[in-house]
Amino acid sequence: MLRYTIKRIIMMIPVLLGVTIILFFIQALTPGNPADVALGQDAAEADKAAWISEHGLDDPIVVQYGKYMYKIITKGDFGTSYTNGKPITGELISHWPTTIKLALMSLLMACIIGILLGILAAMKRNTWIDSIARVFSILGVSMPNFWFAMLLIMLFSLKLKWLPVSGSYGPMYWILPIATLGILNAAGIMRFTRAAMLDNSQQDFVRTARAKGQSERMVIWHHILGNAMIPITTCIGQYLIGALAGAIIIEQIFSLPGLGSLMMTAINQRDYPLLRGSVLLVAVSTSVIFLLIDLSYAAIDPRVKARFKSITKSGKLSKKQVQKN
Amino acid sequence: MREKKNKAGVEEIRRRSMFSEAMARLVRNKTAMFGFFILVTVVLLCLAADIISPGGYDQQDMKSRFVAPGLEHIFGTDHLGRSMLARVLYGGRNSLLIGFAATVLGAAAGIILGTISAYYGNMVDNIIMRILDVFNSIPNLLLAIVISSALGSGKVNTIIAVGISTIPGFARTVRGPILAIMGMDYIEAARTIDAKDSRIMFRHLLPNVLSPIIVQFTLGTAISILCVSSLSFLGMGIQPPEPEWGALLSYGRQYLNYYPYLCTVPGVAIALIVFSMNLFGDGLRDALDPRLKN
Numbered sequence: 001m002l003r004y005t006i007k008r009i010i011m012m013i014p015v016l017l018g019v020t021i022i023l024f025f026i027q028a029l030t031p032g033n034p035a036d037v038a039l040g041q042d043a044a045e046a047d048k049a050a051w052i053s054e055h056g057l058d059d060p061i062v063v064q065y066g067k068y069m070y071k072i073i074t075k076g077d078f079g080t081s082y083t084n085g086k087p088i089t090g091e092l093i094s095h096w097p098t099t100i101k102l103a104l105m106s107l108l109m110a111c112i113i114g115i116l117l118g119i120l121a122a123m124k125r126n127t128w129i130d131s132i133a134r135v136f137s138i139l140g141v142s143m144p145n146f147w148f149a150m151l152l153i154m155l156f157s158l159k160l161k162w163l164p165v166s167g168s169y170g171p172m173y174w175i176l177p178i179a180t181l182g183i184l185n186a187a188g189i190m191r192f193t194r195a196a197m198l199d200n201s202q203q204d205f206v207r208t209a210r211a212k213g214q215s216e217r218m219v220i221w222h223h224i225l226g227n228a229m230i231p232i233t234t235c236i237g238q239y240l241i242g243a244l245a246g247a248i249i250i251e252q253i254f255s256l257p258g259l260g261s262l263m264m265t266a267i268n269q270r271d272y273p274l275l276r277g278s279v280l281l282v283a284v285s286t287s288v289i290f291l292l293i294d295l296s297y298a299a300i301d302p303r304v305k306a307r308f309k310s311i312t313k314s315g316k317l318s319k320k321q322v323q324k325n
Numbered sequence: 326m327r328e329k330k331n332k333a334g335v336e337e338i339r340r341r342s343m344f345s346e347a348m349a350r351l352v353r354n355k356t357a358m359f360g361f362f363i364l365v366t367v368v369l370l371c372l373a374a375d376i377i378s379p380g381g382y383d384q385q386d387m388k389s390r391f392v393a394p395g396l397e398h399i400f401g402t403d404h405l406g407r408s409m410l411a412r413v414l415y416g417g418r419n420s421l422l423i424g425f426a427a428t429v430l431g432a433a434a435g436i437i438l439g440t441i442s443a444y445y446g447n448m449v450d451n452i453i454m455r456i457l458d459v460f461n462s463i464p465n466l467l468l469a470i471v472i473s474s475a476l477g478s479g480k481v482n483t484i485i486a487v488g489i490s491t492i493p494g495f496a497r498t499v500r501g502p503i504l505a506i507m508g509m510d511y512i513e514a515a516r517t518i519d520a521k522d523s524r525i526m527f528r529h530l531l532p533n534v535l536s537p538i539i540v541q542f543t544l545g546t547a548i549s550i551l552c553v554s555s556l557s558f559l560g561m562g563i564q565p566p567e568p569e570w571g572a573l574l575s576y577g578r579q580y581l582n583y584y585p586y587l588c589t590v591p592g593v594a595i596a597l598i599v600f601s602m603n604l605f606g607d608g609l610r611d612a613l614d615p616r617l618k619n
Contacts, residue, residue, distance in 0.1 A: 014455065015455070015458050015459050015462050016462070018455070018456065018458075018459030019459055019462060019463065022459060022460075023471065026471065026472065026475045027475055029475070030474075030475040138600060138603050138604060138607070139596075139600065141599075141603055142547070142596055142599040142600035142602075142603050143596050143599075144551055144554060144555065144558075144571075144574075144592070144595050144596065144599070146555065146558050146571075146574065147574060147588075147592035147595060147596060150574070150578065150581060150588055150592065151592070153581065154581060154585055154588075158581065158582050158585075241464050242464065244464060245464035245465065245466045245467050246466075248466070248467065248470070248559075249466075249555060249558065249559065252559065253578075263470070264559060267470070267474045267561070268560070275471070275474065279463060279467060279471055282463065282464065282467060283462045283463050286462045286463065286464065287462050290462075
């Protein structure tokens with residue numbers, strides 16, 4: 001297990017290197033002079049030239065990339081912002097918690113609603129409950145999150161005046177953003193849960209469990225849901241990644257000072273080092289989430305755990321196992 | 326007499342190919358047909374924008390600013406007295422066209438990459454899949470935002486940005502099923518008679534994985550449309566005064582308190598089109614691969 005985890009973490013390195021290469025070259029090839037952004041269009045040419053050489057932007061692009069990576073690896077330094085000169089690492093650390101809080105809280109809400117509704121819909125299959133749940137799931141998947149956020153604002157902030165429109169001054173300001181992402185993601189998770197429950201409810205072990213007289217509650221929660229948790233976990237991981245991306249837009253609408261707001265500022269001001277740092281942080285998180293999904297299989301499914309053990313023993317996957325994967 | 330009947334019966338069976346079987350299943354699926362009906366209606370309305378609103382999307386009328394939806398202006402007017410009906414219809418053209426074109430671009434690139442990856446295997450497969458892993462580690466929308474920020478706004482740039490972000494999805498959709506049929510006898514047979522690689526890929530492999538491609542294309546277009554309008558909503562993508570559903574929503578946001586209809590119309594439009602595509606796409610999947618249905 002430990003060996004597998006370490007191997008997976010090592011495998012993340014080339015992917016993240018790839019991300020930095022793509023980001024760096026896309027932005028370095030973008031037309032426009034960054035000095036115009038930092039000093040303003042009207043600054044003297046000499047000042048601009050000085051600024052460019054101060055930031056090492058007149059070096060060949062490969063050298064620039066090398067220096068950039070060297071600083072990240074040795075000092076954890078993502079450079080300084082073009083616009084306000086602050087270190088980017090600090091900016092990321094101060095904005096990251098808002099985004100991760102929004103993503104995790106909304107995902108928690110989505111899981112509770114989604115899994116419960118999914119179980120209910122699967123158990124009451126082809127009844128009106130199932131129909132309503134299915135309409136909810138397709139509506140939720142189709143609704144753009146920014147439009148749903150506006151609908152919630154119209155209803156709860158402008159009409160009923162229960163909740164504040166936007167800002168970040170206390171718990172009340174978090175309800176609408178979390179609800180927006182939570183309800184929409186619940187729709188997707190519900191759909192997956194329903195499908196996974198139905199898949200498993202026709203399996204032999206369910207018939208066996210019923211035949212030996214186990215209570216219906218035990219059959220549903222232990223036998224069916226237990227086995228359905230594997231596809232559901234994959235789906236939850238995907239939605240966590242989706243929630244991170246969704247947070248970018250939702251933070252904009254509700255004026256939350258998170259990574260999304262930071263990124264949009266960076267884009268509008270053409271502050272490339274800042275944008276690069278933020279996207280890299282999201283890419284790292286995404287890779288970590290993928291890893292966590294894979295590791296959680298072992299926690300949920302004893303069969304996978306057994307396979308991990310055999311990997312550790314033999315050192316690598318046998319051909320049969322590779323085919324299975 | 327009896328013989329004739331039998332003959333007719335055999336012909337009847339022969340005439341139904343796997344494709345027409347699937348189409349028959351699709352037509353019987355009421356929800357899918359409902360989605361298809363909405364989809365066609367909205368697309369036709371957007372195409373007929375010239376006929377419905379001959380004045381174009383930018384015709385101002387300062388005497389009738391912020392007119393609420395009513396008989397004269399079905400969807401009301403904005404702060405320059407422009408008809409929201411015209412702006413939503415012309416905006417729909419942009420949203421649908423860009424979303425569709427981006428998906429075509431992503432599908433073409435993704436299918437080719439996925440097929441090559443699965444066909445050659447080993448090194449080629451490893452390199453292509455690792456590069457796609459890199460793109461996969463950045464969420465779709467974020468990737469589109471980054472590319473769009475580098476390319477700048479505009480229709481073509483938005484198509485490229487959104488299109489690139491859909492490539493990994495298509496490559497994966499194609500790669501899996503192709504790997505599964507690579508060991509089949511008819512591929513082996515084609516190789517034995519010395520068929521060219523490109524011929525095996527495009528004549529023997531791709532037609533056999535058409536179903537997942539069609540489904541991915543329908544559902545992918547819905548996602549692309551969402552992505553395009555998200556970009557425009559964030560102020561990238563399509564720029565005012567040119568209308569686009571996401572851009573219209575972003576514009577209407579500042580009047581949310583007093584003139585909510587400015588947001589309602591484009592918001593409902595996006596939700597409706599994506600909703601109909603999802604219904605239709607789900608129906609397609611059930612029709613093309615009934616084993617998946619539950």
